[in-house]
Amino acid sequence: MKYLYVQIIGTIKQGILEDLIGSLNFLPFKVIKKNDYPLFAFEPRRNQYYAKKIIEHLISNMPADCEKLIAITDIDLCTPVLTFVFGEAQLGGSVGIVSMNRLKQEFYSLPANNGLLIKRLLKVCLHELGHCYGLVHCSNSKCVMYLSNNIISLDNKGKKFCVKCEEFFDKRTRKENYG
Amino acid sequence: MARNRILVVDDEEIMRSSLTDWLKEDGYYVQAVEDGYKAIEKVKEEEWDLAVVDLKMPKIDGLEVLEKIRKMKPEVPVIIVTAYAAIDTAVMAIKAGAADYIVKPFNPEEISVVIAKLLEHRRLIKENIGLRKELNKRHKFQDLIGKSPKIGKVIEMIRTVAPTKSTVLIKGESGTGKELVARAIHDLGPRKKCPFIAAACGAIPESLLEAELFGYEKGAFTGAVSQHKGRIELADKSTLFLDEIGDISLKTQVNLLRFIQEREFRRVGGKDPIKVDIRIIVATNKNLEQMITNGEFREDLYYRFNVIAIEVPPLRERTEDIPLLAEHFLEKFSLDTGKKIYGLSDESMRILMEYNWPGNIRQLANTIEHAIVVANELEIQVCDFPGYIIASKVEDRTKAATRETPQSLEELEKECIVNTLKINNWNIQKSANILGINRVTLYNKIKKYGLEKPK
Numbered sequence: 001m002k003y004l005y006v007q008i009i010g011t012i013k014q015g016i017l018e019d020l021i022g023s024l025n026f027l028p029f030k031v032i033k034k035n036d037y038p039l040f041a042f043e044p045r046r047n048q049y050y051a052k053k054i055i056e057h058l059i060s061n062m063p064a065d066c067e068k069l070i071a072i073t074d075i076d077l078c079t080p081v082l083t084f085v086f087g088e089a090q091l092g093g094s095v096g097i098v099s100m101n102r103l104k105q106e107f108y109s110l111p112a113n114n115g116l117l118i119k120r121l122l123k124v125c126l127h128e129l130g131h132c133y134g135l136v137h138c139s140n141s142k143c144v145m146y147l148s149n150n151i152i153s154l155d156n157k158g159k160k161f162c163v164k165c166e167e168f169f170d171k172r173t174r175k176e177n178y179g
Numbered sequence: 180m181a182r183n184r185i186l187v188v189d190d191e192e193i194m195r196s197s198l199t200d201w202l203k204e205d206g207y208y209v210q211a212v213e214d215g216y217k218a219i220e221k222v223k224e225e226e227w228d229l230a231v232v233d234l235k236m237p238k239i240d241g242l243e244v245l246e247k248i249r250k251m252k253p254e255v256p257v258i259i260v261t262a263y264a265a266i267d268t269a270v271m272a273i274k275a276g277a278a279d280y281i282v283k284p285f286n287p288e289e290i291s292v293v294i295a296k297l298l299e300h301r302r303l304i305k306e307n308i309g310l311r312k313e314l315n316k317r318h319k320f321q322d323l324i325g326k327s328p329k330i331g332k333v334i335e336m337i338r339t340v341a342p343t344k345s346t347v348l349i350k351g352e353s354g355t356g357k358e359l360v361a362r363a364i365h366d367l368g369p370r371k372k373c374p375f376i377a378a379a380c381g382a383i384p385e386s387l388l389e390a391e392l393f394g395y396e397k398g399a400f401t402g403a404v405s406q407h408k409g410r411i412e413l414a415d416k417s418t419l420f421l422d423e424i425g426d427i428s429l430k431t432q433v434n435l436l437r438f439i440q441e442r443e444f445r446r447v448g449g450k451d452p453i454k455v456d457i458r459i460i461v462a463t464n465k466n467l468e469q470m471i472t473n474g475e476f477r478e479d480l481y482y483r484f485n486v487i488a489i490e491v492p493p494l495r496e497r498t499e500d501i502p503l504l505a506e507h508f509l510e511k512f513s514l515d516t517g518k519k520i521y522g523l524s525d526e527s528m529r530i531l532m533e534y535n536w537p538g539n540i541r542q543l544a545n546t547i548e549h550a551i552v553v554a555n556e557l558e559i560q561v562c563d564f565p566g567y568i569i570a571s572k573v574e575d576r577t578k579a580a581t582r583e584t585p586q587s588l589e590e591l592e593k594e595c596i597v598n599t600l601k602i603n604n605w606n607i608q609k610s611a612n613i614l615g616i617n618r619v620t621l622y623n624k625i626k627k628y629g630l631e632k633p634k
Contacts, residue, residue, distance in 0.1 A: 080197040136206035149288035
């Protein structure tokens with residue numbers, strides 16, 4: 001039996017994780033909690049963490065029964081070429097990572113809004129999982145695979161796959177789960 | 180739909196892989212290389228829609244790579260990226276032809292927009308080229324290009340006479356495509372599988388023309404070391420095209436007339452008559468009727484040729500065909516020179532449409548070839564045309580101006596200078612050349628008349 005692993009890096013508010021997992025129900029899941037921050041991935045000049053370094057670390061420590069792994073963290077993520085990312089994943093691979101840092105209203109100096117945070121988190125998680133299953137960005141602005149480079153674009157897109165992406169995703173999950 | 184192909188060039192592995200991963204998520208086909216030389220090889224050997232090149236690299240830096248790519252494949256946009264922002268390098272990069280200059284790390288929104296915009300522009304260029312080719316095909320009959328009513332009439336006549344054996348007289352100014360019409364008649368007729376034999380009567384010295392047309396036997400004259408078949412004999416069962424028929428001497432006209440009447444001839448120095456079955460097409464840019472009146476052309480020979488007459492219009496009478504012809508030559512000479520030029524600016528097309536074209540299509544072809552060779556951009560500009568094309572425009576405008584209102588010599592001079600500068604985008608050297616003065620004199624006159632380059 002293969003599982004969707006959800007790994008928490010750092011802290012996450014109670015209730016958010018439960019709501020999130022309830023929506024990612026296409027695979028049985030397991031949750032791992034790790035409070036330690038991945039200092040090996042920290043870039044002091046940018047005060048951010050390199051997403052790819054964390055992903056590489058996660059890959060090398062993947063549990064044997066892991067189908068896919070989504071890491072959720074509250075640290076700010078970036079890549080060497082991009083100023084920030086909401087999330088990052090291996091295209092057609094096993095691991096993705098999502099940062100809540102820029103999904104929180106507080107980042108934009110607005111009052112906290114857990115409901116909005118959960119919606120945003122779900123979209124980014126599904127987006128990165130889509131990449132893990134081989135989906136690339138979609139040109140349909142309502143599809144969850146649409147590329148969102150800012151929070152407004154993220155809020156405007158849908159929380160589901162479009163018909164085409166869903167078909168692709170279903171085929172891939174059936175193939176990977178059942179051979 | 181084929182994926183866009185992006186080449187990433189960066190000496191740092193972490194940068195290469197990071198950018199490659201991100202671009203792949205966007206659905207692009209991406210290849211990454213670690214140095215400029217490899218990038219140049221890749222661009223030479225494969226088709227790319229975009230290159231993202233790091234500025235600072237060992238061995239060969241990003242600006243050199245940019246210059247090489249621009250020379251080989253100017254249609255490929257190049258984004259220069261750098262972690263070290265500096266205004267002077269940004270200016271250098273843009274002047275060298277970079278499509279954009281971006282500092283690492285990029286804002287994801289900014290880089291997405293830049294890439295999408297450049298790829299869309301590239302897609303439109305490709306689509307434009309494809310549509311123009313399609314349009315050219317539709318308006319191409321054999322090698323004749325055009326959609327004007329006048330060329331339509333010529334094409335209709337070709338279709339009508341091609342299946343027959345009738346002799347055809349093609350009339351038209353020099354450079355209008357008379358030989359193309361003759362070839363089209365041959366290629367659409369029953370003799371198309373045989374070679375089309377042509378003789379440029381005006382180009383062959385009179386003393387050699389008879390031998391060239393009728394052939395000669397060995398020893399017929401000094402230098403005739405072996406038997407030689409003439410054009411008439413070579414055209415047996417096929418088509419003989421005699422160009423510039425108005426240039427042949429009266430003596431040769433007599434021999435030709437005899438041949439046409441009897442359909443047999445003797446080689447120079449030969450005894451035995453040779454019968455041939457040929458279809459004759461002749462062409463001239465001269466007024467044969469006037470030549471008959473002047474005693475320079477035989478009337479009986481004229482009537483033998485003038486069974487079916489096709490008049491090929493001069494280019495100035497079919498200006499609506501100029502854009503199609505210009506596009507055709509653009510494609511042809513771009514291929515020949517290996518230079519990628521994608522079109523003509525609106526202003527340069529307008530100049531072509533308004534020019535008188537005394538040399539007709541041949542002159543247009545030469546003009547486009549000249550422009551492609553000298554062009555520095557992806558589109559032909561007015562300043563790429565030969566000087567006489569631009570000068571005629573300036574002259575027309577100056578003439579128009581002087582006809583309308585009386586002007587002093589100074590006012591005329593000022594107007595001429597302003598027009599020349601405008602047409603040449605204020606290129607001082609080119610404008611000075613056209614005006615026939617040196618740069619310093621032109622600068623002085625600009626100062627004298629208080630002229631300023633528009634912003």
